[in-house]
Amino acid sequence: MEQKHILIVDDEAAIRDMIVAMLGKYSAHVCAEAESADQARNLLAARPFDLMIVDIRLPEESGLDLARDCHTLHPHTAIITMTGFGNRTVAKEALEIGVYGHLNKPFGSDQLLIAVDNALKRMDLEKQRQMYLNELEQLVERRTAQLSKTLHRMEMMQKGLRESEWKYRSILENIQEAYFRVDMDGRILMTNPSGMALLGFSGIGELCGLDVEDMCGMDAKNFVIEPEQMRTLRAVLREQGKISNFELSLCRRDKSRFTGLANMQVVTDANGEQVAVEGTVIDITRRKEMESRVRASERNYRIIFERSPLGMLRLNSDGVIADCNETFVELMGASKEQLVGFNPAKNTSSKMRKIIARALGGEVSVYEDEYTSVTGGKTIELRAIMNPVTPGKTPTEVIAILEDIGVAKKAQQELVRSLEANKQLVDKIPSLLIQVAEGGTVLQWNPVAESVLGIPAEEVIGKPLQDIDLDWDREVLVRTMNQCLEQEEHIRLKSMTFHRADGYEGVLGLTVTPLSSGPVAQRSLLLMGADITERLNLETQLSHARKLESVGQLAAGIAHEINTPTQYISDNTHFFKDSFEDIREVVGAYRQLFDACAERDVEPALREHIEEALEEADWEFLEEEIPQAIDQSLEGLERVADIVRSMKDFSHPGTKEKTVTDINRALASTITVSRNVWKYVADLEENFDEALPPITCLPGEINQVFLNLITNAAHAIGDKVGDGSQGKGRITVTTRHDDAWVDVLIADTGAGIPEHIAHRVFDPFFTTKEVGRGTGQGLNICRMIVVEKHGGEIDFTTRPGEGTTFVVRLPRR
Template identity: 35%
Template sequence: MHKLLARQLRKAAEGSLDGTVDVARLIAMVDLAYEEADRERRLKDRALDVMQTEVEEMSRRVAQEAEARFKLLMDNVGEAVVVFDVRGTIEGYNREAEKIFGYTADEVWGRNVSFLIPDESALLSSSLMAPPCGPNDVHVLGMGARDLLGERKDGTEFAAEIAIGEVSTGGHRQYIAVIRDISLRRQAEQELRESESRFRDLAGSASDWFWETDEQYRLTFVSERIGNVLGVKPAAVIGNTWFEIGLDDQPDLAAAHRAVLDAKASFRDMVFTVGPPDGNDARVIRLSAIPTFAADGSFSGYRGVGADITREARAVRQAIRAQEQLRDAIDSITDAIAVYDSKGKMVIWNQAYAETLRNAADYLAPGIAFEDVLRHGHRNKLFDIGTQDFEDWLVSRLKRFRHPDGVAFILKLSGGRWVQSRECPTREGGVVAVRTDISQLKRREEDLDQLRRRYELILDSAGEGIVGLDRSGRVTFANRVAGEIIGRTSGDMIGQCFNCLINPDSARCDGTTCLPSASAVVEAYLSGTPGQVSGEVIRHSDQQAIPVDYFVAPIIGDGQSSGTVLVYRDATLRLQSERSKEEQKHELEFLVAERTGELQRQINIRALTETALRASRERLKGITDSLFEGVLVVDRSGYISFANPSAKQLLDYHEDDRDIEGHPLESLMKVGTPAGAVTFAGSPFQRSITEDLAIHDDDAVFISASGKSVAVAYACSPHGEDADKRSVIISFRNIEALKRAQREALQASRLASVGQLAAGIAHEINTPIQYVGDNLRFISDSLIKLMSALTAARELGSEVGQIPALAEAAAKFEAAFRTTKIPFLVAEIPAALSESLDGVAQIARIVLSMKEFSHPGTSSKIMTDINRALDSTLTVSRNVWKHSAEVERNFDPTLPPVLCHAGELNQVFLNLIVNAAHAIESSGKPLPGRITISTGRDGGHVVITVADSGTGVPEAIRERIFDPFFTTKEVGKGTGQGLAICRDVVMTKHGGSLDLGDNAGDGAVFVVRLPIDGAGKVGVEE
């Protein structure tokens, strides 16, 4: 007896005292047991289906045929339903029956069912002999009791399984036959049995294993295969969870898996590592499972399969590493590379490819279609397609992309960029796009094309015929004149044999290369050596003979001749000239003989004349060499035929350089004009020769070959009666000193005018100031007397106030005295008058200083008090320095007068003081600064020093501080002439010195030394 049945019998007899079995309870328990068994069977079937699917996925190469057949069987499962009455007349027929039997419903309606099933006796006997069912009842007579043969419309038979049911409605009995075509099922059952046998064999030999757990997720069963994977026996893992086996070593994965288990959900392809990840014994396993439940619905555990995917995991890692290496490799390639799959989706690209696009980071991503890349590029104005419609351009571009052939083509991008693109197909139907930036190459091609057109224009402008020949003597290039000489166009000559062109009747050409014996020209250009051929006769296209001269030069490339350049010209005129010269030669020989005697006589006369001319030339040369002015003789072509030493000296030309005679005038000098330097051509000298004019200019500029400008006054006149041999004589002198004197005179005139104006203003101010001073002194003296009268009046008022009749008048007087604040006015008016007199005295002193500063006396030197001159200068310039500096005067009271130009020295002192004030202001130091002016005597000289606490003079510019136009001030705040003029005044006009001294502290110090007796060395201006 089965153990389960024994337990059920005991439970059924538990309520009975005598042990009698409760049959109803036993049947209920048996029924429940059958239901549990059926549920367990369904669960096992389901688990088997899941495991079978997993095995088929993992081993699809092994079980692919079984999967296909199983799918075919399931897709074609169908049942035919036929309804007939007790006589067998068909009353119902469904679509599946139409498919099975091949008859439509109209064709079988009303016919006997026997024509569908030839073995109708068995069918009817099992149906009609059955007892009828009750009204409105359904009775199943049999299902699959027999396997019959059905007959189709085409006469073929098939195996069928039939189930018949009876339906009685209102006394009308109908039979419903469910007919199933089991021919395919029979075949499928056979194949399934074979597949099941293969599956069992496969399950025993496959790398996967099966496992089960209880409700605590502990393993209760594992197949033997796990021992080969984990290296342990199955019993060693029974009772453990997957967490304990290795899943807890990966916390994130373990937490996610616990969430799945808590939800009692199935899971698939959970992958984790057992053992040290970096160890040799580490195994990567993959688990899939479904939950199992008891009959009462309670969770009972998981059942699933496992697989060792260590090799697959390693392969995936290697694939990822290979992909990374591939990306690194293509990123290191300078060309732009992108790979697209068979659907035109981007798979991988390198950085160079992204850089060829604009704003690629905004849209470039794996999976983007090539068409989208083109559209993004168009929106970003990447492509230069000219006036072509973008959609038309896009269609042609996509057509080329979808049919890659690996042929390079050129794309023009915006901004003048060009790329060469190649699109090569892959084995999988994808495309590898390679782009190379050829912008530089395109620019070089444009430059070469422009250079080629320029050279063609130059060669076409040449006066000789020029042709290029290859090694076989065929024309590769010909200019315009080359074709005109032989009566052809240059285009017609290209590719033809040159010897055949110039000798149309030549029979010595074999069609490829003319033989050297064909002509001297052929021998010359085939020899590969440079040479010249004269007097060769060629034929015009109209057969006219033309004598020509040739010059042949080989084209050398890579050390060997690759062709020849041949230059030729029409020699007709040359030959005619030679013949004419020969004839003239004979005539000249006769004339020479005739004239020899006469010439001998003339030679004797000329010898005497030349002696006289030589003596005259020597005298003239001595005269010109001693002239202070420069003298040049220039012929009509602009070449110097004579230059005296003064001319060379004034134009900074050294005799040891080379002889100047015979050289162009430009090698010695040019004429300066407002428009720039002018050479002999277009100069006044050429005009003097061509127009036979005498020209002079008192204010001109010559520019020497070294670039030095020289102010000159010149005169030029033509020399010689014969216009073809006429030359020009140029005499000039340096007027630099004169112009400098003119400038200084003009400046002195301007300063004198300003001084006179200032002196006049000072004089006009002085007179009213004297009036104001005298009146103020008169008011001051009168105020004393007025104050005495007021005092007496107030005393009188006090006494009058004692008289009743006059008390009111005395009170009014006292009130008026207090209202006008007479005591206050008496106290303050003298002080105000004193301050006004001080101001008037200060104005008088300033006016006096201005008069002394502006009118130092006569233009000749006079004895001058230097201390007083400095005081006057400080007074005049006080408005410049009073806000920025304090002035310290260290004047020597025993300083003797100095013989000098007082006005010009005042200008020197003013410039030094103003410069010191400006230096203090620009130093950025706290204000006020300090200006120290000292005077003293040093032997026969007076020494004046002006020191400041300003910025000082850097060492780098100390030597340039006195250069004209040199300034350290901002643009517009100084001309750079001040110190240069000061030094010129002190040194040139007074024989003194102006130096930049050393300041012990910060700032700068300038030292002026003047001879007391004015006897120092002076310049030419003095």
């Protein structure tokens, strides 16, 4: 087998070593290794590879992005992708990129060798096919060129000078640039229709009756405003023979002025004598105006940036402060020299670093908390809004607006004035902003309003706010706006629901502020706010968590209270058991004595009295049943103690730090605590991995995930079997592990999840349960705990009518 060069890209050294070992055992291929996409790109740029085997999940970026780049930049390198998650969508996307194979981990050496062999053979065939195509194309090009030359010579011979002249005139008459030929004295010898239009010979009627030659003989000086420009033009042409991109101030036939950009060259005769000048002129007046506007806008931006009452700074793509204004310097209590060049993305609090990282990733981010300046040591209550500037896919910089919340009202008013002064700054503010005239006409509708409400500005500006095609509470909004104008003070709408045309449902927080600095006729309203849907979701989750914490504390107290009497009842029952044994021995001794007395002379009345007492007490029954009753009591007490221990484990107060946790024990406690939820409708089967390693996690929150999933499973079965009187369903709880993950599978035999809502089960507030039975937050909280707080995964498979299996994957490290 021919020796090939193979590049293996995976962030796990063990996987790379395994692949190298498999390939080395059965082939003579030369292998190179890379642990990241950047390292792989460097190796691909340094030398050619016949094959690249890449893991789809890499630390910094997707292996699919690396595969796309490799497919584009190195088309002669075959690509095989691999993944450990078996997702069909990912495999399909990989194949659409043009990879030659896809492997699902774990895979054997046979699978690997077959995939590698097929990919290399396919690439060899592709190279051969390309070579044949190239050869065929070259042959066709040569034959076509030969035929074209022959045809061209024949055509030239037939048409001669007449055809050349026709082509030349056709080109002149159809090019967009104004063409001029001027003699050395400055008289126009020739121009084209574009030249006529440029100098003011326009209009259909005029053009129809005017030949190009009618302009000939005019002096070019008639159209040049600045004589010095004409002298400079002539001097450069005499010395250099040509001039490029030379700006001229020109006037038209009607004396209107414009700026032209000229590209000219000298025409010489057969003796080398300069006989004329020819070239093109284009009108760049509009471009010059735009450049002037850009410069003016930049000046305005600098004025606003420097004079803004809000702290403002620019972070470059690395998170380093590139510029800041004096207000920011005052907020931080440091000098500008200390701040410019400082990297807050690496050298500040963890919360601020996360906010900056999100902004650098292209997401508008807000920081609102107490903040201590690293450079100046000053502590303030800070609100910082990070707005990424994204002309392309990747932000080039981040513009941050900061304020001391203690003076928020004054800063907001200053911000409104700044918005009125410069629209560019308005567009950078990451808050919804709508300005409405007193009569209800929309005057401003910023990009955030476009994004949040899903309606472009051009569709609403100039129209009445009441007529906008948006499903929101118009009556409340109009009443609030009228009230604001009457009272001349701002009014806060804490929450107002809206429904976009794309189906998104959200909640707005709005502040309606009157703008009445001018005459009454010019009064308007400013609506500022934000989409607070996510914040309300988080508040709901926090409230839910606090309720669970209270329930946990209550359960812990109940467990403690139950545990104490259970302890002494258990002790006393053990005492009764031991004492009964002693009593039984004493009674046995008395029976022996009684039997012995029967052989001697004892009064019959006494013997009869004892026999009656034993018969009345039913001693034989008591002797048999009392030990059984005591054993049953002890078994029940042990069960109560077991429940108490589970309640204490489950309700153990959560900590902010992760601790080493036995997942099997956590599941057992949760199953015990939730027994009353599932015992009537389902049997629960435990398939625990006895070798399951402990992991580091937040045990209280992980218990909540398990409880939510078991409760959902019980509800799903209950919806199918009713009260369980006609037969129960089954809940199966399974644990397993591999080198990287610990998996918990909770399966039920309920009715399954309908396909049309399966994609929404993790959405906040989405539920199919009746009111009072579910809030729609359970699975959303599970996803937040597993994915965001533990870096894990949660997914499910479902079969309508047969049941659902949820899989929670938690990283071992």
